[in-house]
Amino acid sequence: MSTMMNVDLSDYAEFDAETALRRCLARGHEGEWTRGHLAKGGTWIELRIRASTCHPDAYCDTSEALFLRLIAEASLAAGAEYGKSAMAQHFSRPGGESELWSMSFSVDESTSPLVIVELEYEDRGPMGPHAGGRDTTVEALVLVPKQLAPDIREIGALESAAWGGARRLDNAERARQLAPKQGEVRLVSASVAISGARGVLRHTEAGWERVGPAGDLQGAMHGLCVHDDALHVLTAKAKGPMRLGPDQRATLIDLGLGEHPLSCIASADGALWVGGTKGLVELRDGEVVGRWDKKSGLVRNQVVAMARTADGGWLLGSSGGLSLLRAGEVVETMTKGLADKNTRCVLATSTGELWSAGYKGATRRDSAGEVEKFQSRQQVQGVFGMVEYDAGGVLIGLPTGTRYVAAGAARTRAIDALEGCSGVVASFEHGGARWLVTLTCQLLRVVEGEPVQIFVFDNLNEDAGAGSLDVRGVAVHRGTLYLALARGVIGVELETLDASLRRPANNLALAGADRAPKLTPFALAGVGVKQVSAPSVEVVGKKVCITGRFSRLDRADASAKLDALGATVVGSVGKQTEILFAGDRAGSKLAKAQQLGVAVYGEDELLALIEGSPEAAAAQAPAKTKTKPAADATGRFAGKKIVVTGAMQNMSRAEISDKLASLGAVVTGSVSKKTDLLIAGSRAGSKLTKAKSLDITVMSEDEFIAALEG
Known part of the structure; x- marks a missing residue:
C-alpha cells in the first residue's frame, strides 16, 4: 500500500543570475559550470525543499527529476492546469504531451534547468516487513528559473505521490558532495591573469583590464615553478619553458629539442628540470647540462611527471612505468605491479614512500619495497594529483573528491572537512598554515591538520581568459600565489587571503552563524555572468576529436559540422591529434590529450565554431577590411x-x-x-x-x- 509523500517548501527568494552565482560561490560551488548554467536563465528562484517519503512503487531516476516534479506539483497546488504549467510545457513532446509525468522521464545536471545548491539525505532503512519502500528524507536548496515556476511563492506544503526515492543520484554519496560546507567559505578575487590569447590582465573595481601582451606564452599550460627568482611556465607545444619577467611578459628558453610536447617542470639544486616526450632535461644558467632518456636507462623516452625523493633523487613517471634517478644515474625502473603503468602523477613522501597514479588507480611502495595498490574497490580511480598531508599520509585527488591514506594503511577514507570540495592536487605553505589546492581552483587553509577555511575565486569568468579551471601547477613568488590553469596563469596576492580572514565568512553571512534555516535575500557586490563570445578556434585541415558529454549540442551533429568546416574528425586521441573538444566526464581521452600536449577546448568554443558565429567566421576567413588609423x-x-x-x-x-x-x-x-x-x-x-x-x-x-x- 502506497503512502503520500509530505513536502515542505520554504525560504523562497528571487535573484538575478549574478547574485545567484555569487550565492552558489559563497557556498563553495565550483564556478565554471554554475556560471554557464545560470547564464541561461534570467531571474532565479531559490527554494528549500524538504521531502519525506515511504512510497514503494515508483522511482524518479535522478534528484533533478524529483525536484522538477515537486516544483511542478507546487504549480498545480497554486491553480495551474495539469500538463499546462510552465514546467510541464518546458518538457513538452512534439505532440503536445509533457514528458514530465512520464514513467521514463529522466534528466541530469546538464539537461535539467535546475541547480542543486545543497543536498542533505537521510536513509533510515526499510519501512517494514509489510509496507515496502524505504523511510528516507531529503532536504535540498535549489535554484530554478522563475519563468518555469512563476506561481509557487505562496505554496508552503503539499502532498505528492510522484516519487519513492531517486535511485541513482539522490543518495548518501551525492549528499556528501553537496552538503553544506563545514569550513568557512570565503570569496576572493584574483589580481592578475596571463594568457597568450588575452595578454596580461589586472583586476580592478571595473573588472579585468588588459595592461600588455604576454610575450611568447602560447598553448595549454602544463605546469609552473619558481627558479632563479622568476616564474617559469611550461606550455604544451613550446620549445622550452617560458620565463615570466617582472612585467609578466614571457620569454622562451629554447631546449634545442624542437617542438616536442613538454609535460612537467621543477626547480631543485639550483637547476631547472623539464620533462617531456624527449626525456628529462637539466638546465643551469639557461644552458642544457644534462639529458636522460630511454638510452640512459629510463623506462620510456617520455617523462610526464616528476617528484623529488627524500634522498635528493628524482622519481620519474612515464606511460610505461617508473624510473628512479640518483646522482645523475638511473638506478631502478618499475614496470610491474602498478595500478596503472600509464602514469599521470607521482609523489615521494618524507617517510620514503614512493607513489604513482593514473586513471586506473594509485600505487604505493614503502621503504621496505612492499607494494600496495589502491583502485576502484578503495574508491580510487581517475587520479589527478597527490599531496602528502601528514607524516606519510597522502591525499589522493579524484574527479569526485579526495581520499586519504594513512602511512602504511591498506584502505582509504574520506576527510569530513573536504566533503563537497573537488579533488586536492597541490599544496603550499603560508602564514604558518598549510594550504591545499583543489582541481577546480579552491584553496583550503589547514589548521592543526583540519581544513577550516575554503577560498573560492569570484572573478574567474570568461574575461580572465584562463579557460577551464583545472589546476596544472602552483607556485608562490614575491607575495603572490600563482596557479597554472588550462589556458593561462592567474595570481592572487597572499595579503588578499590574509585580509579575508579578518572578515566574516561568506557562507555564514548567507545562513547565519547558527546556520538558521531561514535564508533572506542577500546581495553580494557583484562579479557578474558576462555574455561574451568564446574564443574562435582554427580547425581547417586539422585532426580533431570530440569527447565527453555536452549540454547544448549533439556530438554527431557537431562532428558533421566540423567536417564541413574542413576538419578531419577522428575517434581517438593520438600523436597526430591537434585539437580535442571536451565536455563533462571526458575521461581518458582528455587525460591523454593533456599528456600529449593536444590543444583542449570546451563546449563554448565548439558551439561558437559550429553555429557560425560572426567571431568564428571571421577567424576562419580573411579579414574583410583593413583599417588605417588617422x-x-x-x-x-x-x-x-x-x-x-x-x-x-x-x-x-x-x-x-x-x-x-x-x-x-x-x-x-x-x-x-x-x-x-x-x-x-x-x-x-x-x-x-x-x-x-x-x-x-x-x-x-x-x-x-x-x-x-x-
Whole structure:
C-alpha cells in the first residue's frame, strides 16, 4: 500500500543570475559550470525543499527529476492546469504531451534547468516487513528559473505521490558532495591573469583590464615553478619553458629539442628540470647540462611527471612505468605491479614512500619495497594529483573528491572537512598554515591538520581568459600565489587571503552563524555572468576529436559540422591529434590529450565554431577590411576607459582592443560608472543594456572604424 509523500517548501527568494552565482560561490560551488548554467536563465528562484517519503512503487531516476516534479506539483497546488504549467510545457513532446509525468522521464545536471545548491539525505532503512519502500528524507536548496515556476511563492506544503526515492543520484554519496560546507567559505578575487590569447590582465573595481601582451606564452599550460627568482611556465607545444619577467611578459628558453610536447617542470639544486616526450632535461644558467632518456636507462623516452625523493633523487613517471634517478644515474625502473603503468602523477613522501597514479588507480611502495595498490574497490580511480598531508599520509585527488591514506594503511577514507570540495592536487605553505589546492581552483587553509577555511575565486569568468579551471601547477613568488590553469596563469596576492580572514565568512553571512534555516535575500557586490563570445578556434585541415558529454549540442551533429568546416574528425586521441573538444566526464581521452600536449577546448568554443558565429567566421576567413588609423584619432581615445563587446564584422574584438591600447585608451572587461565609451557589435547583450542605463556613449564598429580613418 502506497503512502503520500509530505513536502515542505520554504525560504523562497528571487535573484538575478549574478547574485545567484555569487550565492552558489559563497557556498563553495565550483564556478565554471554554475556560471554557464545560470547564464541561461534570467531571474532565479531559490527554494528549500524538504521531502519525506515511504512510497514503494515508483522511482524518479535522478534528484533533478524529483525536484522538477515537486516544483511542478507546487504549480498545480497554486491553480495551474495539469500538463499546462510552465514546467510541464518546458518538457513538452512534439505532440503536445509533457514528458514530465512520464514513467521514463529522466534528466541530469546538464539537461535539467535546475541547480542543486545543497543536498542533505537521510536513509533510515526499510519501512517494514509489510509496507515496502524505504523511510528516507531529503532536504535540498535549489535554484530554478522563475519563468518555469512563476506561481509557487505562496505554496508552503503539499502532498505528492510522484516519487519513492531517486535511485541513482539522490543518495548518501551525492549528499556528501553537496552538503553544506563545514569550513568557512570565503570569496576572493584574483589580481592578475596571463594568457597568450588575452595578454596580461589586472583586476580592478571595473573588472579585468588588459595592461600588455604576454610575450611568447602560447598553448595549454602544463605546469609552473619558481627558479632563479622568476616564474617559469611550461606550455604544451613550446620549445622550452617560458620565463615570466617582472612585467609578466614571457620569454622562451629554447631546449634545442624542437617542438616536442613538454609535460612537467621543477626547480631543485639550483637547476631547472623539464620533462617531456624527449626525456628529462637539466638546465643551469639557461644552458642544457644534462639529458636522460630511454638510452640512459629510463623506462620510456617520455617523462610526464616528476617528484623529488627524500634522498635528493628524482622519481620519474612515464606511460610505461617508473624510473628512479640518483646522482645523475638511473638506478631502478618499475614496470610491474602498478595500478596503472600509464602514469599521470607521482609523489615521494618524507617517510620514503614512493607513489604513482593514473586513471586506473594509485600505487604505493614503502621503504621496505612492499607494494600496495589502491583502485576502484578503495574508491580510487581517475587520479589527478597527490599531496602528502601528514607524516606519510597522502591525499589522493579524484574527479569526485579526495581520499586519504594513512602511512602504511591498506584502505582509504574520506576527510569530513573536504566533503563537497573537488579533488586536492597541490599544496603550499603560508602564514604558518598549510594550504591545499583543489582541481577546480579552491584553496583550503589547514589548521592543526583540519581544513577550516575554503577560498573560492569570484572573478574567474570568461574575461580572465584562463579557460577551464583545472589546476596544472602552483607556485608562490614575491607575495603572490600563482596557479597554472588550462589556458593561462592567474595570481592572487597572499595579503588578499590574509585580509579575508579578518572578515566574516561568506557562507555564514548567507545562513547565519547558527546556520538558521531561514535564508533572506542577500546581495553580494557583484562579479557578474558576462555574455561574451568564446574564443574562435582554427580547425581547417586539422585532426580533431570530440569527447565527453555536452549540454547544448549533439556530438554527431557537431562532428558533421566540423567536417564541413574542413576538419578531419577522428575517434581517438593520438600523436597526430591537434585539437580535442571536451565536455563533462571526458575521461581518458582528455587525460591523454593533456599528456600529449593536444590543444583542449570546451563546449563554448565548439558551439561558437559550429553555429557560425560572426567571431568564428571571421577567424576562419580573411579579414574583410583593413583599417588605417588617422593620426588625430589618438586624442579622441587617449585616457578613456573603453569596453568592447558583441560580434564584430570587420575587426576582431582583440584587434580593436589592441588598437585602442596603442592609442592610449584603457580597455576594461565590464561596464561601470567609470566607463567612458562602449564599442558594441551585434548581440551586445547585457553590457549594452547597462551602458544605456548609465548614459554611457555607445559607438558601433563602423563608427569606430570611421573615427580611425578620420
